[in-house]
Amino acid sequence: MSTITDVARVAGVSVATVSRALRGLDRVSPETRQRVLDVAEELHYVASPTATSLASGRTRVVAVVAPFLTRWFFATLVSAIEKELRSRGHHAILFDLEDDTYDQRLPLTQNMLWKRVDGLITLNVPMEPDEVALVDRLGLPLVAIGSSVPGRPCVRIDDRTTMRTAVQHLIDLGHERIGYIGDVPRNVAHVQTPQDRLDAFRATMAAAGLPVVEEWILGSDWTAEAAARDGAGLLRLDPRPTAVVAASDEMAIGVRESARGLGLRVPEDFSVIGIDDYVLSGVLGLTTVRQDVAAQGRAAARLLLAALLEGDEGSDEVVMPTELVVRSSTGPVPA
Template structure:
């Protein structure tokens, strides 16, 4: 079996240069890197992860920290991050901080991070002062997706703009009686996105002089099942909205299912719009505000890789706002006259 010394001797470079070339670091000329890669392939050389870690002080692993991992949004982010990191020989170590209740989460600890990861990517997760102090003490670069983390690079969408697009679409169709799905208690661990979207909905309603019906502001725990249950209760009342703005496609899908189960036609009797462009949204004809979730994962991974010394030096953007887009399908229409 070939060793790194064999590769260095055959390529005519030092062992350190072989190591940098194989790890994708930018202190190697393209011509030298190409020669080293070819020699390594010809000799069937495979670097030992343990040896590489000992030599470089790095684990080639990035910690991805999330409040939930079972939901489509987070799963899509993790997949995009992993694929991007893999191109540079790095992999993902997942930390699911979900607790049994929605209003708290597990803390990030030193045992999770120390000598286990080279950097951290957080997924829509506020960090406590103690957690930030820990990350700084361990010297780990951190990139946040969604919820911003103080003085760290951030990749996100404009949540308020996304909900304004959704609500303005309903208003432009002539809807005045609009319900909202996605309100949560203020003490929930990942509050920034839900609060921004609810406030944007309220701003649009106020700007058009439309009444906000408190009984039409639904929580729904950001799941399809919960949204369906809340919608069944709402539709059982004689006082019904003509449209629903959901803060996520999963909740919109749940609302549509509950409405159809009760014989409420979509969009003739009830228009429904969401945010995300979930994998099922096109099939179900859901009008939505699309966000490119995978692009956010790729961008965050690339920013972290630059912080670890891969790719061009000189930084790059520390805040990336990924655009959103209204996608009109068959779930929205003007209200019945």
């Protein structure tokens, strides 16, 4: 493969001129520029990103940091981010912080970031104080999605409003005995989303003058499996709720399956609503409050690119709207 020196030699100019011509910098005569471009094309010249990075101090690489990669929400974000970055000449390097345990995760280290990336996007990862300090020390711009990082821009939905919409939908259908699934996991108490959603559930119930039954509030690890298992326990209680709000569609799907397994008809005997509009929710007829996950990824990538390319280091919050999507998993309270 040819280097900038080859191009310079063939074009009969210096490497400095090749560098300027190829990057479209000013102060190169049109004829010279054209000659350089022609030669570069002819030699299939592509600048070595590693040399460019060393010389310029910029890598054009962004770290995408996620607590899991396999779940729909995160995979959808990663895909949207990667495309947006690439359209502006940047690349995504991945850090999956998933550990073998549910409540633990790998820490962000200097090793992952230093001279490797120009900035980072965190996907719903609550940052530890020393991680925040590390990113500050390295002077890297950061955009958060979901779980916000102090002093940094954040793209998210309004978890409280979203949950209120879900609960209100059930209340509007006449339900009074409403259960909840998606309690805050014990050892990740610093995660904001589960906390906000549960708070909003309680607040909405209180505002409607409805009691919250503590034993109808379930934990589960935010997977459909756990929700199906826990949901079966919930629905065997007497009395049992006539409806359940799940903090995610995947959990809602699990609960609905457990209801069916117990012979309950959905929505005639039992209603369930989730949050997300998961990829299968339409096909499965799940009522949900939709969020546009890909749009959040694109917005975050654009914010980071603005910081990288234009030096626009805002600390704005971008709050994306959510909307109720009524399908067939919810219905009027049974008589």
